[in-house]
Amino acid sequence: MDAEFVPRMLELLEELGIATQAPMVLHVDNQxxxxxxxxxxxxxxxRHIDVCLKFIIDFVSKNVIALKYCESRVPTY
Numbered sequence: 001m002d003a004e005f006v007p008r009m010l011e012l013l014e015e016l017g018i019a020t021q022a023p024m025v026l027h028v029d030n031q032x033x034x035x036x037x038x039x040x041x042x043x044x045x046x047r048h049i050d051v052c053l054k055f056i057i058d059f060v061s062k063n064v065i066a067l068k069y070c071e072s073r074v075p076t077y
Contacts, residue, residue: 007064023063029072037067 013020028034039057059065 007059010064023066025066025068027068027070029070031069034067034069 010020010022010024028037036053037056037060039061056065060067
C-alpha cells in the first residue's frame, strides 16, 4: 500500500465505524526512501516527486504514518 493511501484508508475505516490504531506502520525496504520521507535527506534528482514527498513527510510528522525498515526478503504479512 502506498503511503499516500494510508491516511485516506484511516478516514474510510473511521467513517465505517471501525476502530484503528495510529500510527499505521508502513514497511519500507529502502533506507534512502525512509530518510527522504522523514525529511532528513533530499536530492535534486527527486524534485519531480517533491509534492508527494512533502505530503508523506507531513503525515510522518503528524504521526499518522510510522516508517519501519525491513529487508526486502522478509515478508511483512
